[in-house]
Amino acid sequence: MPEAAVIRKPRVLSRVFSAVRLPVGDPFAVVGLVIYALFIVTALSAPLIAPYDPTEILYTENYDLASDLLPGEEGHVLGTTSLGRDIFSQIVWGARSALLVGLTAAFMVAFIGSIVGLLSGYFGGWVDALLMRLADVAFGIPFLPFVIVISAFSEPSIWNTVIAMALVLWRDTGRVIRSQVLSLRSRGYVEAARVSGSSDLKIILRHITPNILPLSFLYGSIAIGWAILTEASISFLGFGDPDAISWGFMLQDAFNSQALARQAYHWFIPPGLAIILVVSAGFFISRGYENLLFPKLGR
Amino acid sequence: MTTLLSVKDLSIAYKVGSNDVVAVSNSGFDVPKGTIVGLVGESGCGKTTMARALTRVIADNARIAGGEIAFDGQDLAALPEAKMNALRWRDISFIPQSAMNSLDPVYRVEYQIMEVLRDRGGMTRRAARARAAELFEMVGIDKGRLRDFPHQFSGGMRQRAAIALALALNPKLVVADEPVTALDVIIQRQILDQLRTLQRELGLSVIMVTHDISVVAYTCDRTVVMYAGKVVEDCDTATLLNRPLHPYTMGLKNAFPDLKSAGSGVLTPIAGSPPDLADPPDGCRFAARCPFAAELCRSTEPAPLEVEKGHIVACHRASEAAQLRLEASKPQTWEAMA
Amino acid sequence: MSDSLIEMTNAQLHYKVGNSISAMMGLPSTVKAVDGVSLTLKRGESVGLLGESGCGKTSMGRVLVRLEQVTGGSARFDGKEIGQMKGAELQAFRSRSQMIFQNPFDAVNPRYSIRRTLEEPLSNAGIKRGEWHDRVIAALELVGLGDPEQFLERFPHQLSGGQLQRVVMARALILEPEFVVADEPVSMLDVSVRAGVLNVFRDVRDRLGLTAIYISHDLALVRYVCERTIVMYLGRIMEDGPTEDIVHAPLHPYTQALVAAVPTPHVDQSHAPLPIGAGAPDPRNPPSGCVFRDRCPLVQDRCASDIPQPRKIGTRLVACHFAGS
Ligand SMILES: Nc1ncnc2c1ncn2[C@@H]1O[C@H](COP(=O)(O)OP(=O)(O)OP(=O)(O)O)[C@@H](O)[C@H]1O
Ligand SMILES: Nc1ncnc2c1ncn2[C@@H]1O[C@H](COP(=O)(O)OP(=O)(O)OP(=O)(O)O)[C@@H](O)[C@H]1O
Ligand code: SF4
Ligand code: SF4
Ligand SMILES: [Mg+2]
Ligand SMILES: [Mg+2]
Numbered sequence: 001m002p003e004a005a006v007i008r009k010p011r012v013l014s015r016v017f018s019a020v021r022l023p024v025g026d027p028f029a030v031v032g033l034v035i036y037a038l039f040i041v042t043a044l045s046a047p048l049i050a051p052y053d054p055t056e057i058l059y060t061e062n063y064d065l066a067s068d069l070l071p072g073e074e075g076h077v078l079g080t081t082s083l084g085r086d087i088f089s090q091i092v093w094g095a096r097s098a099l100l101v102g103l104t105a106a107f108m109v110a111f112i113g114s115i116v117g118l119l120s121g122y123f124g125g126w127v128d129a130l131l132m133r134l135a136d137v138a139f140g141i142p143f144l145p146f147v148i149v150i151s152a153f154s155e156p157s158i159w160n161t162v163i164a165m166a167l168v169l170w171r172d173t174g175r176v177i178r179s180q181v182l183s184l185r186s187r188g189y190v191e192a193a194r195v196s197g198s199s200d201l202k203i204i205l206r207h208i209t210p211n212i213l214p215l216s217f218l219y220g221s222i223a224i225g226w227a228i229l230t231e232a233s234i235s236f237l238g239f240g241d242p243d244a245i246s247w248g249f250m251l252q253d254a255f256n257s258q259a260l261a262r263q264a265y266h267w268f269i270p271p272g273l274a275i276i277l278v279v280s281a282g283f284f285i286s287r288g289y290e291n292l293l294f295p296k297l298g299r
Numbered sequence: 300m301t302t303l304l305s306v307k308d309l310s311i312a313y314k315v316g317s318n319d320v321v322a323v324s325n326s327g328f329d330v331p332k333g334t335i336v337g338l339v340g341e342s343g344c345g346k347t348t349m350a351r352a353l354t355r356v357i358a359d360n361a362r363i364a365g366g367e368i369a370f371d372g373q374d375l376a377a378l379p380e381a382k383m384n385a386l387r388w389r390d391i392s393f394i395p396q397s398a399m400n401s402l403d404p405v406y407r408v409e410y411q412i413m414e415v416l417r418d419r420g421g422m423t424r425r426a427a428r429a430r431a432a433e434l435f436e437m438v439g440i441d442k443g444r445l446r447d448f449p450h451q452f453s454g455g456m457r458q459r460a461a462i463a464l465a466l467a468l469n470p471k472l473v474v475a476d477e478p479v480t481a482l483d484v485i486i487q488r489q490i491l492d493q494l495r496t497l498q499r500e501l502g503l504s505v506i507m508v509t510h511d512i513s514v515v516a517y518t519c520d521r522t523v524v525m526y527a528g529k530v531v532e533d534c535d536t537a538t539l540l541n542r543p544l545h546p547y548t549m550g551l552k553n554a555f556p557d558l559k560s561a562g563s564g565v566l567t568p569i570a571g572s573p574p575d576l577a578d579p580p581d582g583c584r585f586a587a588r589c590p591f592a593a594e595l596c597r598s599t600e601p602a603p604l605e606v607e608k609g610h611i612v613a614c615h616r617a618s619e620a621a622q623l624r625l626e627a628s629k630p631q632t633w634e635a636m637a
Numbered sequence: 638m639s640d641s642l643i644e645m646t647n648a649q650l651h652y653k654v655g656n657s658i659s660a661m662m663g664l665p666s667t668v669k670a671v672d673g674v675s676l677t678l679k680r681g682e683s684v685g686l687l688g689e690s691g692c693g694k695t696s697m698g699r700v701l702v703r704l705e706q707v708t709g710g711s712a713r714f715d716g717k718e719i720g721q722m723k724g725a726e727l728q729a730f731r732s733r734s735q736m737i738f739q740n741p742f743d744a745v746n747p748r749y750s751i752r753r754t755l756e757e758p759l760s761n762a763g764i765k766r767g768e769w770h771d772r773v774i775a776a777l778e779l780v781g782l783g784d785p786e787q788f789l790e791r792f793p794h795q796l797s798g799g800q801l802q803r804v805v806m807a808r809a810l811i812l813e814p815e816f817v818v819a820d821e822p823v824s825m826l827d828v829s830v831r832a833g834v835l836n837v838f839r840d841v842r843d844r845l846g847l848t849a850i851y852i853s854h855d856l857a858l859v860r861y862v863c864e865r866t867i868v869m870y871l872g873r874i875m876e877d878g879p880t881e882d883i884v885h886a887p888l889h890p891y892t893q894a895l896v897a898a899v900p901t902p903h904v905d906q907s908h909a910p911l912p913i914g915a916g917a918p919d920p921r922n923p924p925s926g927c928v929f930r931d932r933c934p935l936v937q938d939r940c941a942s943d944i945p946q947p948r949k950i951g952t953r954l955v956a957c958h959f960a961g962s
Pocket of ligand 5: 348797
């Protein structure tokens with residue numbers, strides 16, 4: 001075989017890689033990526049970075065409760081809460097819950113949405129009708145109230161919140177992927193595979209899925225921001241998991257302790273800022289990524 | 300007649316692993332203003348590569364390895380991409396061989412045509428819509444079908460939409476890669492007539508890649524024959540068909556079925572396959588399949604020479620062409636090579 | 638075993654188009670791509686299918702390989718209704734009938750190497766892996782791709798149009814099917830290669846008894862491989878009979894125009910205008926009566942009211958009220 005061994009990677013493969021490639025051409029997306037990098041590093045190395053256990057009630061050297069310390073006092077970078085917990089450590093650990101919530105929700109949304117989109121688009125007929133009616137129902141559900149209700153009625157835990165979100169958010173992913181599959185299904189090579197006797201499963205896995213992965217990825221990445229924001233709102237409203245330290249929980253804690261009235265900015269601004277930063281960074285990235293996937297039609 | 304496009308010594312190489320596949324090698328030809336030039340040759344001989352190089356839409360493993368493409372006083376081979384892009388559609392347009400694939404499946408056909416008209420032609424929405432309808436009429440598609448999605452078109456309709464798009468902004472030069480392959484003879488005739496009308500009225504020039512000798516005979520003023528990455532013959536179409544000088548061109552004629560002459564005898568193919576372009580032979584590239592190959596042919600490459608006025612050929616035995624034509628018209632001559 | 642392999646009886650394929658809004662506005666909601674076609678193909682027969690762009694040739698082929706199901710009438714393969722096959726029967730049908738797709742640039746997965754493309758049908762048909770390589774090579778050689786090893790690891794965009802078209806053809810022939818719909822199979826091949834490939838077609842037909850529908854706009858080529866020719870217009874069959882007769886003495890006015898328009902490889906051919914204008918009517922809104930009537934030079938009043946049914950004239954079936962008279 002003369003050339004077999006030396007063939008370069010096909011352009012199409014690199015096109016897919018370019019879809020999964022990071023949107024470094026867009027300045028907003030770059031800022032987003034930097035924020036995300038910091039966020040992920042923080043979340044992963046939380047135990048190393050955080051000086052204290054975020055739930056530990058701390059005491060000063062004089063054995064007084066270390067409550068309501070201002071930033072810098074007694075070596076607490078961001079001060080402490082009314083219960084004497086280290087705010088900086090809570091922010092750091094909060095990053096970890098946010099990442100966990102974001103990633104799980106993203107994965108579930110992308111996964112459920114892709115499966116629904118694939119089945120619905122590929123098989124059409126009653127499968128499609130059924131799944132799309134379900135999607136309509138999901139579209140009819142008001143997102144936040146639904147998540148609140150589910151979280152309130154089930155055991156308060158981050159996971160229930162994540163599942164509740166996934167139950168609603170798959171609809172967008174599902175629809176978009178379905179329409180993509182519809183157009184892929186009529187591509188010549190998919191029909192050719194059918195004529196040469198490939199099973200539906202094989203066609204879906206080999207010929208269709210590789211083309212929708214970038215889309216699943218995009219919608220998953222959009223879901224990260226939503227999930228973090230929602231989890232924060234739920235916790236802030238008090239339906240969250242009381243044992244998990246999250247940014248939303250911190251806000252709620254601050255709110256209940258009248259931090260706002262007492263102008264304890266050091267308590268509620270950091271979690272608020274963290275949420276805003278991470279969520280908007282996420283949206284910048286997905287927007288850049290979307291432009292990369294769907295460049296404006298033009299030639 | 301002034302020359303609109305002049306290709307000189309052009310070489311284009313594809314990088315395949317560590318090898319260079321030189322798909323077009325030191326070749327050139329001229330397109331006088333207002334003429335239709337045919338580009339013919341065996342499958343894989345580099346016609347598409349040549350056509351794409353002229354519009355600089357080349358594959359990303361391809362590179363212009365040398366030569367120049369003079370168009371209207373500019374060298375397209377060296378033009379910065381931004382300037383080249385400004386020429387596309389308005390001065391040079393391209394109908395790809397994969398024309399049936401060239402529409403985006405996600406948008407309606409009308410939207411895609413109007414996009415070009417408005418973006419590149421600066422037309423208003425209303426003018427663009429009217430022009431789109433006019434273009435569809437030109438290529439024989441009911442304008443009510445402008446609002447279809449590409450997958451609702453038949454193969455030939457998609458090809459015609461691509462032709463319409465290429466003519467949209469009245470370019471000076473249309474590079475058309477097998478534009479009428481999927482069309483029935485009646486529509487084919489309509490489109491070829493349309494091109495000739497535009498040629499006459501607006502001085503349109505066309506480079507038409509095709510394998511169909513009858514399309515060449517019907518439409519092209521001049522014809523360029525390529526073999527294995529080289530131009531081997533280049534002259535006006537009548538001379539090419541009646542008095543070809545290159546043995547490959549002679550062979551082509553035998554393989555072409557002619558409905559209007561009697562008998563459905565067996566077609567005589569040119570046996571064998573073209574050389575590997577990653578490692579072309581010394582001497583004449585056609586030698587392995589040429590019934591007239593001589594000693595010299597295998598060692599020395601024949602240079603393209605203008606043997607008669609306006610008739611360029613690259614063959615050592617061009618001076619004996621009259622005799623060779625006689626032998627080439629007998630099927631046995633070619634069968635002996637199989 | 639009956640000697641007919643394919644039977645279509647009054648087969649229809651109407652594509653749904655538009656949406657509920659256009660339907661409310663009274664716009665037509667179907668494209669009648671195939672509209673009442675009846676024909677029988679004997680085993681081992683090669684039939685040419687000719688007709689204007691958009692007249693439904695590909696659609697008819699798609700019905701016969703079950704990419705589409707008839708919306709009316711019936712289409713049978715070896716006595717079985719194609720749309721109703723299931724399970725093992727369908728699986729067997731998939732290796733007995735194949736299609737060579739019209740657009741080679743879309744017919745192969747851009748992510749698949751040529752080798753993988755050709756191995757797919759082999760794997761589906763349960764052929765032992767050990768045989769794959771040799772069969773792939775043999776199929777590529779059959780379609781005239783000399784030195785096939787050099788193509789195996791390439792990807793579709795690294796091939797020329799004609800090379801790709803032959804890969805598509807090789808994929809269809811690799812399982813040695815009984816029936817092939819060849820949709821413009823050699824449209825991108827230059828004449829010298831084409832002659833070789835057409836000879837292969839003739840050879841396969843004679844050797845394996847292949848039954849084939851050969852869609853093309855090129856009458857000269859149809860004549861070279863098919864003893865019988867069918868001419869379609871706007872979803873219907875206009876004329877059906879021995880190729881030689883159709884070439885020499887077309888009976889239907891549309892066929893006459895078609896034959897007259899065939900260009901010749903000579904420079905001195907006539908540039909006289911054609912007997913009919915170009916541009917078929919919209920298949921969403923076909924004319925009443927004879928679908929050809931708005932372009933027909935022989936049209937009379939009756940053509941607008943009565944649909945001409947295929948009539949036997951000599952060796953042929955012709956759908957025209959006045960042909961042959
Ligand atoms: N991207 C690529 N990478 C490597 N080789 C390529 C690439 N594109 C084309 N080739 C090779 O270069 C040669 C010339 O290809 P080209 O497409 O120019 O042929 P062509 O004359 O247009 O043929 P056809 O009539 O079949 O379309 C062929 O042998 C082809 O396999
Ligand atoms: N999926 C579809 N939805 C709606 N209309 C369709 C669809 N596919 C084809 N058509 C229409 O059906 C008619 C017949 O199409 P078909 O592809 O069978 O034509 P064809 O004879 O093969 O033409 P060509 O020679 O141009 O390929 C055309 O008018 C076409 O636009
Ligand atoms: S140079 Fe020799 S081998 Fe080449 S075409 Fe002429 S006669 Fe044939
Ligand atoms: S039936 Fe009438 S309109 Fe139709 S082809 Fe015959 S003469 Fe023409
Ligand atoms: Mg080409
Ligand atoms: Mg077709």
